[in-house]
Amino acid sequence: MGIAVITGAASGIGACVKARLEAQGYDIIGIDLQGETISADLSTTEGRQAAITQTLEMCEGNIDRLVLAAGLGGHIEDGQLVARVNYFGAVELLDGFKEALRKTQGRVVVISSNSAQMRTDPESDIVRCLLDGNEGQAMQYIGDSHGALTYGVSKHAVARAVRRRAAEWGQIGVTLNAIAPGMTETPMFRGAADHPVIGRSVEAIPIPKTRVATPDEIAGVIEFMLSDTAEYMQGSIIYVDGGTDAQLRPDAF
Ligand code: NAD
Numbered sequence: 297m298g299i300a301v302i303t304g305a306a307s308g309i310g311a312c313v314k315a316r317l318e319a320q321g322y323d324i325i326g327i328d329l330q331g332e333t334i335s336a337d338l339s340t341t342e343g344r345q346a347a348i349t350q351t352l353e354m355c356e357g358n359i360d361r362l363v364l365a366a367g368l369g370g371h372i373e374d375g376q377l378v379a380r381v382n383y384f385g386a387v388e389l390l391d392g393f394k395e396a397l398r399k400t401q402g403r404v405v406v407i408s409s410n411s412a413q414m415r416t417d418p419e420s421d422i423v424r425c426l427l428d429g430n431e432g433q434a435m436q437y438i439g440d441s442h443g444a445l446t447y448g449v450s451k452h453a454v455a456r457a458v459r460r461r462a463a464e465w466g467q468i469g470v471t472l473n474a475i476a477p478g479m480t481e482t483p484m485f486r487g488a489a490d491h492p493v494i495g496r497s498v499e500a501i502p503i504p505k506t507r508v509a510t511p512d513e514i515a516g517v518i519e520f521m522l523s524d525t526a527e528y529m530q531g532s533i534i535y536v537d538g539g540t541d542a543q544l545r546p547d548a549f
Contacts, residue, residue: 297321298360298400300522301351303338303389306331308482309407310365312515317522322361325351327389338366338385339377341431348392359396361522362404364389370411370447371488376435378443382450383426383434387457394470401469403522406458408474409451410537413545416452426453427460444494451476455533462531473521473529478537479508504539 300317304310305326314324326332327347334350337343351359364386368378386406397404417423425434426449438446458474465472479485479501485508489498517536520526535541 297323299323299325299355299358300361300363301325301327301355301359301393302363302365303327303347303385304364304366304407308365308484309477309480309511309514309518310363312511313363313365313518316512316515316519317361320519325354327351328366338389339380341384341388344385344388344392348389351393352396355396357396358400359393360400360402362390362393362397362402363518363522364404364406367407367484368443368447369484369488370442370444371491371494372443375441375443375446376438379422379426379434379438379446379450380431382447383453383457384431386454387429390457390461394465397465397470398468401471403471403527404473405518405521406454406472406474407518408455408458408476408533409448410476410478410535410541411448412452412455412476412533413541413548414448416448418452418456420449422446422449423453423456426450427456444497458533459531466530471527471530473526473532473534475514475518475521476533476535476537476541477509477514478503478535478540480511480514481508482511501540502543503537504543507538509536509538 300322305314306328327334336347421437
């Protein structure tokens with residue numbers, strides 16, 4: 297089947313994607329803090345560059361499927377850390393693997409979130425700096441903000457980073473899309489749901505389907521987005537959230 301690279305493969309949604317792609321016969325290169333093929337800290341420039349270099353060596357410059365799932369939740373206090381992992385930990389790897397994906401006419405799914413459109417100012421200085429790739433300036437604007445603020449901002453920016461690249465990447469044969477899951481039963485979700493303060497805002501988010509997702513339900517949609525059937529999808533942000541976004545923003549899409 298080829299080579300699939302998955303960040304955040306050690307846990308949650310990334311681990312479920314890994315199991316599904318392994319079952320299809322892909323050779324997996326997992327990237328995570330520990331316990332995967334490559335151990336790397338995607339919150340730092342050095343960690344991201346090491347992950348890119350080691351991956352390209354292992355796959356000999358050819359990547360067939362890429363899933364960028366590594367992330368930190370909005371219950372983490374350090375808002376800068378959340379933005380570093382969720383935005384730069386995804387976008388720097390995406391760009392670092394562009395040529396390897398072009399060579400195979402590969403397919404990519406980036407994990408955003410349905411919180412990308414919740415209380416996020418699309419014109420904010422933080423969003424602008426993230427999209428400009430200006431990490432230092434973005435961190436100055438974030439200052440000592442909590443991850444509860446930067447989670448949605450980073451997920452908003454990462455979805456727009458996908459949209460901004462979709463036309464050019466489509467022309468060179470790379471299928472590039474994002475998924476926007478709603479609340480999904482993983483260690484990250486547990487951390488937020490059980491947090492004494494953040495947990496209250498998590499509880500307040502409506503879910504028309506009346507339950508959170510299982511990580512394998514989200515992985516199943518990602519598997520479809522990586523399949524031949526979905527080859528014509530390009531630059532799409534796919535909400536898989538039990539109807540939350542439709543309930544909160546019925547007239548926007
Ligand atoms: P998870 O905590 O189970 O998995 C996240 C993985 O990212 C972990 O294995 C963790 O070690 C890794 N990671 C964290 N920081 C890292 C770093 N600095 N360097 C390398 N790896 C790092 O969480 P999950 O819910 O499976 O999250 C997967 C993706 O789905 C994330 O991007 C998350 O934002 C997104 N998401 C999750 C939910 C949800 O409710 N669970 C909802 C919407 C979007």
